[in-house]
Amino acid sequence: MHEFDWSSIPNALPFLWEGMKISLNITVSAVIFGIVWGTLLALMRLSPIKPLSWFAAGYVNLFRAIPLVMVLLWFFLIVPHLLESLFGFPRGSDMRLSSAIAGFALFEAAYYSEIIRAGIQSVPKGQMGAASALGMTYGQAMRLVVLPQAFRNMVPLLLTQGIILFQDTSLVYVSALADFFGAAYKVGDRDGRLVELLLFAGAVYFVICFTASRIVRHYQNKLKTA
Amino acid sequence: MITMNKVSKHYGSFQVLADCTTQVHKGEVIVVCGPSGSGKSTLIKCVNGLEPFQSGEIIVNGVSVGDPKTNLSKLRSTVGMVFQNFELFPHMSIIDNLAIAQTKVLGRTQEQAREKGFKLLDRVGLRAQAEKYPGQLSGGQQQRVAIARALAMDPICMLFDEPTSALDPEMVNEVLDVMTELAQEGMTMMCVTHEMGFAKRVASRVIFMDQGRIVEDDSKEAFFEHARSERAQQFLAKILHH
Numbered sequence: 001m002h003e004f005d006w007s008s009i010p011n012a013l014p015f016l017w018e019g020m021k022i023s024l025n026i027t028v029s030a031v032i033f034g035i036v037w038g039t040l041l042a043l044m045r046l047s048p049i050k051p052l053s054w055f056a057a058g059y060v061n062l063f064r065a066i067p068l069v070m071v072l073l074w075f076f077l078i079v080p081h082l083l084e085s086l087f088g089f090p091r092g093s094d095m096r097l098s099s100a101i102a103g104f105a106l107f108e109a110a111y112y113s114e115i116i117r118a119g120i121q122s123v124p125k126g127q128m129g130a131a132s133a134l135g136m137t138y139g140q141a142m143r144l145v146v147l148p149q150a151f152r153n154m155v156p157l158l159l160t161q162g163i164i165l166f167q168d169t170s171l172v173y174v175s176a177l178a179d180f181f182g183a184a185y186k187v188g189d190r191d192g193r194l195v196e197l198l199l200f201a202g203a204v205y206f207v208i209c210f211t212a213s214r215i216v217r218h219y220q221n222k223l224k225t226a
Numbered sequence: 227m228i229t230m231n232k233v234s235k236h237y238g239s240f241q242v243l244a245d246c247t248t249q250v251h252k253g254e255v256i257v258v259c260g261p262s263g264s265g266k267s268t269l270i271k272c273v274n275g276l277e278p279f280q281s282g283e284i285i286v287n288g289v290s291v292g293d294p295k296t297n298l299s300k301l302r303s304t305v306g307m308v309f310q311n312f313e314l315f316p317h318m319s320i321i322d323n324l325a326i327a328q329t330k331v332l333g334r335t336q337e338q339a340r341e342k343g344f345k346l347l348d349r350v351g352l353r354a355q356a357e358k359y360p361g362q363l364s365g366g367q368q369q370r371v372a373i374a375r376a377l378a379m380d381p382i383c384m385l386f387d388e389p390t391s392a393l394d395p396e397m398v399n400e401v402l403d404v405m406t407e408l409a410q411e412g413m414t415m416m417c418v419t420h421e422m423g424f425a426k427r428v429a430s431r432v433i434f435m436d437q438g439r440i441v442e443d444d445s446k447e448a449f450f451e452h453a454r455s456e457r458a459q460q461f462l463a464k465i466l467h468h
Contacts, residue, residue, distance in 0.1 A: 129276055129313065130313035130314075131315075131327075133274060133276060133302055133305075133307035133309075133376075134326075134327035134331060134375070135299050135300065135303025135304075135327060136327060136330065136331055140330055140331070144330065145315055149316065149317050
């Protein structure tokens with residue numbers, strides 16, 4: 001029977017917290033960039049200009065058909081080299097964090113764009129008609145009338161996707177980046193207490209994600225009654 | 227003010243509008259009626275370009291609606307439109323609903339826009355509701371706000387697309403009263419409606435449509451007393467005697 005020994009955790013907390021900061025940094029940055037890029041993709045997809053619509057459809061289908069971990073590896077292995085040769089970035093500069101954020105943002109944008117597209121389509125067509133009838137351009141009508149309503153309906157789905165993204169940040173271990181999961185693994189490996197550290201990390205992920213999804217559900221109920 | 231010349235529209239092989247020709251002069255109130263699916267709504271939505279049409283031409287205040295060079299947004303800002311389902315913006319307060327297009331389209335300041343908005347809310351009797359949201363108002367109140375919102379743009383004419391057909395019966399009159407008042411002040415109006423009492427009171431002319439064609443286009447007296455087509459006679463018989 002395995003003897004549990006949790007003693008290495010308290011001393012490792014500052015290191016684990018540094019890892020958590022990286023996880024949160026990746027999550028928040030990727031959610032923000034993902035939603036912005038996802039919104040643009042959704043607008044392209046719904047655009048009457050065919051090439052834009054094809055591009056967006058192709059992008060979404062491509063990213064939804066490949067595993068996230070592969071995208072992260074591409075960004076880890078290939079993109080830094082590209083940047084080096086294209087823009088003369090100094091060789092060996094540490095771009096693991098930024099390439100991880102870029103990988104997540106571009107990948108998640110494909111998912112966000114589908115949520116946002118559904119959100120835009122859930123706004124009654126008459127709203128666009130009424131905005132146009134008042135003399136608003138297509139862009140004004142989208143920005144002032146359709147998107148605010150679409151986002152209001154979508155907030156729970158966008159947040160839920162954000163929670164999934166937070167869990168997926170643990171995949172950055174492929175680039176040896178010490179996010180929360182990576183930090184826990186390192187500590188466990190060093191002290192020979194891998195089981196304890198992984199259980200602890202799992203518990204932390206669970207508490208954070210469970211709390212967050214409770215908050216989302218609360219918001220969802222409030223939205224329903226409003 | 228509005229000239230339509232042989233306007234036609236079809237979805238695939240289905241003819242929605244066929245050679246519709248008519249004119250609306252300044253200060254006239256035109257009631258457009260006819261059975262459902264006869265193309266009435268489509269006809270007035272063509273006037274401000276909300277519905278494209280394939281052939282013919284529509285000239286509104288000297289501007290051709292179908293011309294690809296026409297700035298449709300600019301044209302629409304001069305033509306007020308009221309919809310069957312109100313289409314107020316649910317995420318904005320009533321006063322913001324009235325102010326948004328004034329500031330974003332006409333470039334008025336927030337103060338000017340709100341002042342104008344309050345004045346128009348006063349006029350439709352809803353000043354007290356200014357800070358509420360559309361969802362908190364009754365259907366009749368929402369439609370009066372929608373009329374005020376269109377008027378806030380100082381339109382040269384107003385289009386009404388079945389403004390009372392989504393309302394509970396007891397709310398129809400409060401909306402018709404606002405429309406009647408508007409007509410009496412000389413607003414040029416095109417109204418798609420089944421309210422024949424309203425047509426009898428304020429219409430200058432009645433257009434009767436069937437299967438995408440303008441079947442009758444006559445003064446209200448001529449229309450109600452001796453409609454020429456059999457289709458219009460049947461329609462009137464059904465709608466007036468029940």
